[in-house]
Amino acid sequence: MEQYAILSTGKQGALGAIRQFLTSLLEKKLVNALLVPLELPTGDNVVPTIVSRPEQIQAANPLAPVLPVNAARLVSRITLLSPSPEKLGVVLRSCELRALVELVKLKQALLEKLLLIGIDCYGTYSIADFGKLVKESKSPTEDFLKRAREGKEDPVLRRACQVCAYPAPMGADITIGLFGASLDKGIWLVAGTPQGEKVVQELGLEAAKGEERQSAVDKLIEERAKKREELLKQTQEAIKGLDKFMATLATCINCHNCKTACPLCYCKECFFDSPVFEFEAKKYLGWAKRKGALRLPNDTLLFHLTRLNHMVSSCVGCGMCTEACPNDIPVADIFRLVGERVQKMFDYVPGRSLDETLPLTTFKEEELPDIGV
């Protein structure tokens, strides 16, 4: 059961209140360190940083509408070999939190001693668009929030964010709630687990009901669902059939950036980087002879299909793959289109709960009767 408390903002604004909240977590030793995005001195980007000294929190900005990296990947980096030795708070957006849950299921991260701090997300810009925003505005984060809360469509938002199905975090110990709150008065702190409740209690905050948040979330989800329908339809049309699909992927240069940016692609060595894909010259010439011509780099289609095959049931739709593509291939749109269907087929929402096992490696006697295996 979720429990709401109010984090009053006053003059310092929402960002100030959040910084104060994070600072007191460190000061009161409720956590020993925090993984949180910090503003760069240049101000045009944020970088996830492990902060252990409270005064450093003054540069923290988890509200900045930019996602340079899906931080689930970083949590996996930190906890892959052994759990965190001390209490570590991790501030994550919904897509990061869901990716983290998937990584835990894949044994690539350990949650022990972590305090999962989710944050309501209005969406993010690409790094370049965020840079533009910073140039144009004195207080970019506040301006963005103001615009987002007016409910107008923002075409600059990353496409993955425009169609996001889960803007509110799931499964966090504590969520920093922005939806439905009046930012000049206060924002919510939502405890979602006993651990979260304990932290909120320690901070001695005033309890609240928070119905406004739920209805605001529902409204946002509904708007984005419409947008998603539209996008899926367009994507479906754009990649229908082998020819169109090949054309969509035609500019792929096999850089594997999408794989590197994907929070879930967890292999130590990608199969496509392995010697299995090293062939002798006569093979290449043989293929060219056989088909008349061989487009290079080859195996790009196989690479994307394989990544779909491996990752799509767990894809959280964070869109980092599209961001990473140097040639603007809409990788995330393709993953959304296929992912939506695959996940529905197994009634599986990646990242929803640790209790839901990975659908492709879970045996059920009665499953997919239509396929008739």
Added chain:
Amino acid sequence: MKEKRIGVFVCHCGLNIAGTVDVARVVEQIKDYPGVAHAEHYIYMCSDPGQELLRKAIKEKNLNGIIMSNCSPSLHLNTFRKLVASEGLNPYHCEVANIREQCSWPHNAEKETATRKAAAIIKAVIEKLRRNISLTPLVVPLTKRVMVIGAGVAGLQAALDIADGSYEVVLVEKSPGIGGHATQLSGTFPIAGRVPCMVSPLMSKVASHPNIRLYAYSELEDISGYVGNFQVKIRRKATGVDEAKCDNCGLCLESCPVKVPSEFDRGLTDRGAIYIPFPEALPPRPVIDRATCRHFNGGECHACEETCPQKAVDFQQEDIIAEEKVGAIIVATGYELFPCNGLAEYASDPDIIDGLQMERLLSPSGPTSGEVRRPSDGKVPEQVVFVQCVGSRDPEHGVSYCSRVCCMYVAKQAQLYQQANPHGQVYIFYMDIRSDAKGYEEYVKKVVDEERVLYLRGRVSRIFRDGDKLKVWGADTLTGKSIEIAADLVVLATAMVPSPEAKELARKLNIIADQHGFITEAHIKLRPVETLTSGIYLAGTAQWPRDLPDTVASASGAASKILSLFSREELLHDPTVARVDNEVCRGCGQCVAVCAFQAIELDPVKKVARVNEAICDGCGACAVTCPSKAISHKNWTARQFFEIIDIATAEYV
């Protein structure tokens, strides 16, 4: 990669291959393929002269890789691998290119295409063979003990055969006594005989056999391991009676104030909460049924404890988990009957009984001492109606299959009733009579000819109570007339269904149960007493409805399979199993989840997958699941597949 000197041997298989594939042209096309040092064709490669050709070529051409292009590898791969090994080569450098089942047979109308395809198949296998590594079979220890689950006739016979073969047997039976449903039967067919005369000696032989350890009132709790090396945990349910003290005097049985329907008499009589299933039951000791015992249900009752002169009743007794190590397992979990009230058209009535209840009524040791009396008022019935195929051959209301024993036992029951009640009248509704074993047809004919039995071909639409009688509405499809009978007793020959626990047990044992719950055999014709999990066999009606002769035959079949397994000192396991590249493995555990054989675990320290090669069946599920292909299949690597696919698809891309 060290270049192999490959020999290709193309078999005609008489005209099976050569009638479709131009074998001479295939040899022409293959002989210059990279790596091929020799190629020839011959009428029957598996024949002695064919094998001699192979031997000669290996020696003369100094071959170290062999492609046999002939029939399916399941037929002759081992033949040729043995030969290759006897010539000093590692047998895993011999492969079969299947150009019969996968080429000449399906393409027998397309000679040109078939010839091209045969060459492509051979080239593909050459590419695989070039990348094969030498392997040695794994040696696995063999525990020569057997666990038999279920002590009905099938389990008893199998246990006895194995024990007589001088191996130890652990016999596990869930109910308090051994013998199964056969102990309930009144007589046998086609030769009239008393079942006790058949089952009792079997029971006592098993109970006193020095090689058989009996766990009655026990169930399989847990199992791990693999063929030759199963570790099993058996839950010995608390009987509440100290075996060492009890002298089976029976005083406790009379003292018990509880009355519940007797399973043995199928509800025709009552038993106490402390009970023995039937007087001659083995082992001869009572058990306390805790579900119905007053002591265990909030009461203060100590009746049996106070009565027992031996002070053998022990309410404190707890379940014991016994651990046993066995090398093979026989599943003989038997059958139950489709419920009498399973069809809405037939009323629930004490005088509508099933076949086993009728057996109890006909049995000299039964509740009526063998004189058929109807359960409601003890009257001897004069009009008796039998209905065959109740629930069976009826996929809409029951099960689709034929229950196989009903035609025969109905004839037997009709005969026994008629002989004792010459003035009674028997009606039998049937769909058709299935009497397809030795002496069965003659037996049924005798009943039809000699007894006052009216066989009516047709189904019964309704049965309901009408005063003192049961109204049976049916149809005689031969005369096209509808029939109404006022019966005193109705016997429903309900379908045999598998034991309800069989599905759960199958899951534990990692074997397959079909949609009904019957255990699935490895091959319905060629491996009928084996399951797909090696080391686990099946016997009796756990597999399918069977009568006693078939049950005993299948039990002895399973036992003989195990005796032949035990004729070896150790087991050899195919080495084409999964292997893990520790450098690449990320320890995600997806391979662990998909392995149907529980052959993979995660190394807690290195955090990589680890394969137990002795359990690995080489199915490859892990290899296709692993995203980085850190786990792969020996001699079936991803690269080998790529090469095969590359050649197989060459004409199409």
